[in-house]
Amino acid sequence: MPPKSTPKSKPNQNPHFKPGSKVEIMSEEEGFRGSFYTGTVVKATRTSKFIVEYDKLFEDEEGTKPLQETVNEFQIRPIAPREKKREFKFSEEVDAFHNDGWWEGVITEVNEDGNFAVFFRSTKEQIEFGEEDLRLHREWVNGAWKPTLEGEEEEEVKEKENEGSRNKRKLVEEEVTKEVKRRVNKKVPDTTQEKPIESPKDAKFSKGMLVEVSSDEDGFKGAWFAATIVEPVGKDKYLIEYQTLRTEDDSDFLREEIDTVHIRPHPPQTIIIDRFKKLEEVDALYNDAWWVGVVSKVNTFPKYSVFFKDSNEELEFQHSDLRPHQDWINGKWVTPSKALKL
Structure with missing residues (x-):
């Protein structure tokens, strides 16, 4: 406990969330957890929290008084970027605009009429959307969007990459290959295909x-x-x-x-990963259950840091306690989109 003489803290000065900034706010209410709603930062408090005002949520039934709430910093992010036009594909992770908010889902059907069926893991529902109500799913990580807008990320990686980092990565991959060979003594079937397992x-x-x-x-x-x-x-x-x-x-x-x-x-055991990559979606074995998370950091093999969005926690796991994430949708195992690769 800090001493009584500790000076008062200053209001949060995150440059992304200044008063007047347009943001997306994550709901933590039952039935709406994980969805994002647009709004504006009204004020930053001295306790690392923000007062926000929603654009399309109101305190009164007439819709004349916008709802204001005090939220934690992890509940807000800038407005997510969006390509002007994009051809969405089967199994891609997307955000779908539904009931005035953006909800994370996965495309399960590409229909001939140009619409897309989207499956939501949180509610186990499948709903059809037009292209105008979809955007590629992105995560706000360390003050930046991942993945970046299409066409930008390759240049960004090339500028930061150097010969030393390439050599280091090669050594790590060699160690991973040796470890896998020690554990697996039989031939593993080819799992490079992107089609779901029927x-x-x-x-x-x-x-x-x-x-x-x-x-x-x-x-x-x-x-x-x-x-x-x-x-x-x-x-x-x-x-x-x-x-x-x-x-x-x-x-x-x-x-x-x-x-x-x-x-x-039980998920099929045909997918064996030598090494997981940063931002790859995985299942992590924790407290006797498998939990969906995202690799936030590749540590010294065989360890990884995994971020769990629902609980806003980051934990470290051994390679053996992770598996590639798959969804059981309409009687099929569907692998997640590769869109979150760096």
């Missing part, structure tokens, strides 16, 4: 089948726990047994009845 859309879960189960409980949203199907208990519902969670008296593994919305097959 599976029957209406596949039923059978007794003894290895699956993963998600939860809607606070603090566990987005986590997937390994489990086994015990038996069906009704339409679209199964009794499952967790592989890592135990009963309160620790006498046996925990069993629960779960609906099919929260069950998916």
